[in-house]
Amino acid sequence: MKSENNIVAMLEAMLFSAGDPVEASKLAEILELDIESVTKALARLSDLYVENESGIRLISLDGKYQLCSNEAYAAEVRRLLEIKKNTPLSQAAFEVLAIIAYNKHVTKSFIEQIRGVDCSATISNLVQKGLIEEKGRLDLPGRPLVYGTTDRFLRCFSLTSLDDLPDLPAPQAEGEENAEGQTSLFSGEGADKKQ
Numbered sequence: 001m002k003s004e005n006n007i008v009a010m011l012e013a014m015l016f017s018a019g020d021p022v023e024a025s026k027l028a029e030i031l032e033l034d035i036e037s038v039t040k041a042l043a044r045l046s047d048l049y050v051e052n053e054s055g056i057r058l059i060s061l062d063g064k065y066q067l068c069s070n071e072a073y074a075a076e077v078r079r080l081l082e083i084k085k086n087t088p089l090s091q092a093a094f095e096v097l098a099i100i101a102y103n104k105h106v107t108k109s110f111i112e113q114i115r116g117v118d119c120s121a122t123i124s125n126l127v128q129k130g131l132i133e134e135k136g137r138l139d140l141p142g143r144p145l146v147y148g149t150t151d152r153f154l155r156c157f158s159l160t161s162l163d164d165l166p167d168l169p170a171p172q173a174e175g176e177e178n179a180e181g182q183t184s185l186f187s188g189e190g191a192d193k194k195q
Contacts, residue, residue, distance in 0.1 A: 011031075011042060012045055015065060022066070023063060023065075024064075055073055061160065063161070064151065092119070096115070099111050099114055105148045108120070108144065108145065108147070111147075127147075132153065135147060
């Protein structure tokens with residue numbers, strides 16, 4: 001029978017080797033344990049990193065687990081890897097990300113309907129940055145692509161899942177302006193529709 005320390009060590013080795021996020025169910029299957037035991041062991045591993053002020057952290061991304069460096073040492077890690085500062089996201093990119101994140105899965109035409117402008121370049125840029133990805137096609141004429149957010153999006157915005165997104169402001173009457181003098185991005189009939 002595997003001891004708790006042994007299970008924690010095995011999980012650490014598997015997650016370190018995987019690099020990418022791994023579902024708890026997959027870890028449980030490999031270790032031939034129930035998910036509850038695995039999630040308890042993952043919580044213990046996470047606590048150990050915090051207690052020991054480790055340079056490693058265990059993060060949860062929408063039910064998947066991944067090892068990453070402690071954000072307290074981000075500057076040193078960047079210098080080691082000589083990571084160049086990414087170009088910041090434009091306002092248009094943030095708007096497209098918000099539309100996709102809050103609606104889960106959407107088509108390009110849905111995004112363009114809300115924003116009122118062509119979004120091809122913005123969507124392509126977000127795909128290249130790994131913040132969104134193709135999630136399939138709709139069974140409609142032309143078989144339009146459906147886009148959704150990625151695990152990288154969750155990591156970049158420090159979210160465990162899309163359920164952690166802040167609530168949207170209450171819908172305003174059409175044409176009504178908010179405090180900043182802008183009409184709400186999510187107001188209107190199509191705002192709550194999911195593709």
